[in-house]
Amino acid sequence: MKHRTIKKIAGAQKVNMGGILLDQAIPIRGIDMIDPFLLIHHWDDSLKGGKKQHETGVGPHPHRGFTPVTFIFEGGIHHQDSAGHNRVVYAGGTQWMHSGKGIIHSERFPKELVEKGGQLEFIQFWVNVPANKKMVDPSYQPLDAADTPIIPSADGKVKAGLIAGYLDNKKGPIKTETELFLLRLDMEASGKMEIPIPKGYNALVYQLDGKMRVNGSNETKAKDLIWFNNDGEGITVEASTNTRAILLSGRPINEPVATYGPFVMNTNNEIQQAIMDYQAGKMGVLNETF
DSSP: OOBOOEEEEEEOEEEEETTEEEEEEESBTTBSOBTTEEEEEEEEEEEOSOOOGGGSSEEEEEEBSEEEEEEEEESEEEEEETTSOEEEEETTOEEEEEOTTOEEEEEEOOHHHHHHOEEEEEEEEEEEOOGGGTTSOOEEEEEOGGGSOEEEOTTSOEEEEEEESEETTEEOSOOOSSOEEEEEEEEOTTOEEEEEOOTTOEEEEEEOSSEEEETTTEEEETTEEEEEOSOSSEEEEEESSSEEEEEEEEOOOOOOOEEETTEEESSHHHHHHHHHHHHTTTTOOOOOOO
């Protein structure tokens, strides 16, 4: 397999989101987005306990025009939205929501976790969609760990959780709005895996922890973003220590992007319309229940 060359390796930057320190892999200085991926946030912290659900996480807020996705690694995320969905997904699972023409949702933490305390770790990334998918009806897909296909490497030391796209003649369960290939990678020390990437897809790897080599030579570390050129058939990852990473790849949309907070559209006029529609209550109402 001809390896894709590496375009850039960059460390995530700390950002303060409402008093919570997160690692932000994109956007960062020099990388505004990697089409169709707009944002990657990595949150890893422990909850002290003694709280109530409505006191933690992110309360009701709107989205329009893109797909926010959460991979959960420790703990859980309790999703509720104005379309009536109410679901908790735990470690190893995925929360997938296409906001479409507008939805209100909240992202709280599970009752037992906020009351008793414990570890919480997740990655949220935002996936853009083309203009003809921005104003469709919103949708929601929860995916538990038990329902996520696991593809092992030849040496058995790497386990790839297939979220979307195809690998080793298996198909990821998530129905996507655009062409995507998404993996969660759990690697034991010395584990090695060759991963083919569809032609024309942009591709990146974000590394949660550990150390690994990419394509046999490039050493990477925790919180590194590895961005690949579209010039090969795939990549090879080899863990030097126990390592976790995600691979995000997808066909670029190549359309103008206009953003304002929780809205991602094609023009500034569409952003202004999204704000007015939200203020007019056209994205629904969420009355949380716990």
